[in-house]
Amino acid sequence: MNQAPILFEDNENDQKSAGQEAVAYAEVLVTLPFGDVFDYRYHLNLPLQLGSIVQIPFGKRTLYGVVSALKSATNTPPNKIKDVMSVIKWCALKEQDLAFLKWMSDYTMIPKGLVLKMFLSAPAAFEPEKPLYAYKISEGFSGPLTDKQRLAIKWFNGKSKAYSSSEIQKGAGVSAAIVKGALDKGALTLVPFSTVFQNPDADFLKMTYSPEQGEVVKSLSHAVSAQRYEAILVDGVTGSGKTEVYFEAIAQALREGRQSVVLLPEISLTPQWLERFEKRFGTEPVGWHSQMTPAQRRKAWQRIAKGEAPVIVGARSALMLPYPNLGLIIVDEEHETSYKQEESATYHARDMAVARAYHLEIPIVLVSATPSLESYVNAKEGKYTFLKLPHRHGGATLPSLEIVDMRSHDKKATQGELHFMSTKLRSALVEAVSKGEQALLFLNRRGYAPLTLCRGCGERLECPHCTAWLVQHKSIERLQCHHCGFVAKRPKTCPKCEEEDSFIACGPGVERIAEEVKALLPEARLLIMASDAFETTAELVSAIEHIQQGEVDVIIGTQMMAKGHHFPKLTLVGVIDADLGLSGGDLRACEKTYQLLQQVSGRCGRAEKKGHVLLQTYYPDHPVLQALVANDKGTFIEQEMLMRKTAEMPPYTRLAALICSSQDQQLVEQWVRALGRNAPRIEGVEVLGPAQAPMAILRRYHRWRFLIRAPKNYPLQKYLKSWLATLEVPRQIKLQIDIDPISFM
Numbered sequence: 001m002n003q004a005p006i007l008f009e010d011n012e013n014d015q016k017s018a019g020q021e022a023v024a025y026a027e028v029l030v031t032l033p034f035g036d037v038f039d040y041r042y043h044l045n046l047p048l049q050l051g052s053i054v055q056i057p058f059g060k061r062t063l064y065g066v067v068s069a070l071k072s073a074t075n076t077p078p079n080k081i082k083d084v085m086s087v088i089k090w091c092a093l094k095e096q097d098l099a100f101l102k103w104m105s106d107y108t109m110i111p112k113g114l115v116l117k118m119f120l121s122a123p124a125a126f127e128p129e130k131p132l133y134a135y136k137i138s139e140g141f142s143g144p145l146t147d148k149q150r151l152a153i154k155w156f157n158g159k160s161k162a163y164s165s166s167e168i169q170k171g172a173g174v175s176a177a178i179v180k181g182a183l184d185k186g187a188l189t190l191v192p193f194s195t196v197f198q199n200p201d202a203d204f205l206k207m208t209y210s211p212e213q214g215e216v217v218k219s220l221s222h223a224v225s226a227q228r229y230e231a232i233l234v235d236g237v238t239g240s241g242k243t244e245v246y247f248e249a250i251a252q253a254l255r256e257g258r259q260s261v262v263l264l265p266e267i268s269l270t271p272q273w274l275e276r277f278e279k280r281f282g283t284e285p286v287g288w289h290s291q292m293t294p295a296q297r298r299k300a301w302q303r304i305a306k307g308e309a310p311v312i313v314g315a316r317s318a319l320m321l322p323y324p325n326l327g328l329i330i331v332d333e334e335h336e337t338s339y340k341q342e343e344s345a346t347y348h349a350r351d352m353a354v355a356r357a358y359h360l361e362i363p364i365v366l367v368s369a370t371p372s373l374e375s376y377v378n379a380k381e382g383k384y385t386f387l388k389l390p391h392r393h394g395g396a397t398l399p400s401l402e403i404v405d406m407r408s409h410d411k412k413a414t415q416g417e418l419h420f421m422s423t424k425l426r427s428a429l430v431e432a433v434s435k436g437e438q439a440l441l442f443l444n445r446r447g448y449a450p451l452t453l454c455r456g457c458g459e460r461l462e463c464p465h466c467t468a469w470l471v472q473h474k475s476i477e478r479l480q481c482h483h484c485g486f487v488a489k490r491p492k493t494c495p496k497c498e499e500e501d502s503f504i505a506c507g508p509g510v511e512r513i514a515e516e517v518k519a520l521l522p523e524a525r526l527l528i529m530a531s532d533a534f535e536t537t538a539e540l541v542s543a544i545e546h547i548q549q550g551e552v553d554v555i556i557g558t559q560m561m562a563k564g565h566h567f568p569k570l571t572l573v574g575v576i577d578a579d580l581g582l583s584g585g586d587l588r589a590c591e592k593t594y595q596l597l598q599q600v601s602g603r604c605g606r607a608e609k610k611g612h613v614l615l616q617t618y619y620p621d622h623p624v625l626q627a628l629v630a631n632d633k634g635t636f637i638e639q640e641m642l643m644r645k646t647a648e649m650p651p652y653t654r655l656a657a658l659i660c661s662s663q664d665q666q667l668v669e670q671w672v673r674a675l676g677r678n679a680p681r682i683e684g685v686e687v688l689g690p691a692q693a694p695m696a697i698l699r700r701y702h703r704w705r706f707l708i709r710a711p712k713n714y715p716l717q718k719y720l721k722s723w724l725a726t727l728e729v730p731r732q733i734k735l736q737i738d739i740d741p742i743s744f745m
């Protein structure tokens, strides 16, 4: 066993030997929720530079910070000045990182210290390394095992890769004792963790491309080699081979020895995506996401910061890592609104990614089958290079779409049972299943019924902590709030009119559709694909395998089924409620609906057999549905752009939102009214509100909103800063600043 490398050094001895004259001062930004910097003294033999990560005393604590300036004098009185304790020698932030950090803080109004905290999100990485071990399958083992132990072995799926105990536990859904047991029996072998990593090989699999793909590959490779800022939008239809095409840009960066990072919405970081990557490059990339164990985070952070991780795939926060050598950023599914982080610090990862690439002077590739309007406008205006993949790969054709007018549909066609599927969809479903093909019924609603209503008095069951209805879940026999997780039993009597057994389920969720399919096709093999249907990744992986192997006839899925998956046998998609999402007055309602339905439709007909999509709607003439059926994205986007322009909405103007919330209803109302009175009156800037948020109560917090609109190039952040400086935020009030809001709830 080699000795662990020294990652962290104590410099106490050096300091003692240094003369009093050999000192200077470092301005340090600390990982606390404000933007102030503090001066610290350091001895000149300490290798400090701009961007150095240092450990410093702060009050009674010891914190990490980053050097934002070096100077020879300080205004801090000599009796107040403290010493830098130590410096991390094996990594530092670059000047461009610091410039980006400042820019991001200025733009999003997230305090600099919090942005820094995102960069230093694995402080354990700075601590001395303990030897780590991982487990791999023992070759040729054939002894007896318990069922649980076999489950753990099966999870390896024959791969020779080594995994940590916690990875195996999480993936296979077994305990640490099971892993240990399999080790003791000799089915698993312990190997030092450091030998586990294998770097992706740019030429592991030789690819061939259609002429159309080849053109895009060439442009992307050029951009990578040019090593300067360029934003590229790749607009490729579902099934056009976008992923393989951008893999080629990664291959180019690999060949040239630079790091690449791929951002994916958390929901799209599927085992299938990783499999495709491994097939192309011979190994998995380094991940960076919320599902990692602390040990994985720490190791990944170290490898990334040392430049030992050539390809990183991750969620939003992967953007804020100290890459020494980043040469390419890819944002897949760039239109996804989940790139907007709304908890704690509010920022849009796609927009931040573009700024990050700009500061690093590297190319960024935005990829989507349904680009966001913002990116589309940037491409049209020439700010982004526009590359298109308008055809499906390998001769497959795009599915045909058909609107089913539900206005003439009678839900109560048969006695007692409600039908949420039209006659047309029902017969298409029967036909597909009888031919041995697969069908997907899409409904973006978990549970059995979205609303429970009293037949006697119309009382609706609401969450006591949120402005939201309780959703009935048959599988767990409970009513649940999808916002805060509150769970309740269905009351026996109505709390309002006291009638007994008066509650009825209104509207369908995926569980209810499953019930209808069961009645229609009792023999069919059903599978519900919803985020709450699986407890472990292993369960999800095996569900996907079942579909791929043709062991499922009908999939009933929420938006987790909308993207990324490639199921060759799937030929029919039935959208139960195409109108869901069109209402609500959201600025992007049409755009989002168009994107989602386009993605869902794209799941079918990806192999030889053509796919067919049925869209059930009560608004058959709606422009969104008409554009989908005509496969006329161009016209739809032009219309949307015109609509936004006329309504003076982004991207033609700028918006910001202030969300003020508190458990103290009276306090927050008084405070927002006072704040509203203080709003500076400036020509062209419009302040709407304060108004109670549509989601007026969320997890017991009473919520109020302001919406601020300004001309496109107006410095909105400055305006907000001077406005907010007029009134102190009481401790009991949470103030969220949302620049370029996506949610208006």
Ligand SMILES: [Zn+2]
Pocket: 454, 455, 456, 457, 458, 459, 494, 495, 496, 497, 498, 499, 502
């Ligand atoms: Zn009632």
Ligand SMILES: [Zn+2]
Pocket: 463, 464, 465, 466, 468, 481, 482, 483, 484, 485, 486, 699
């Ligand atoms: Zn709730």
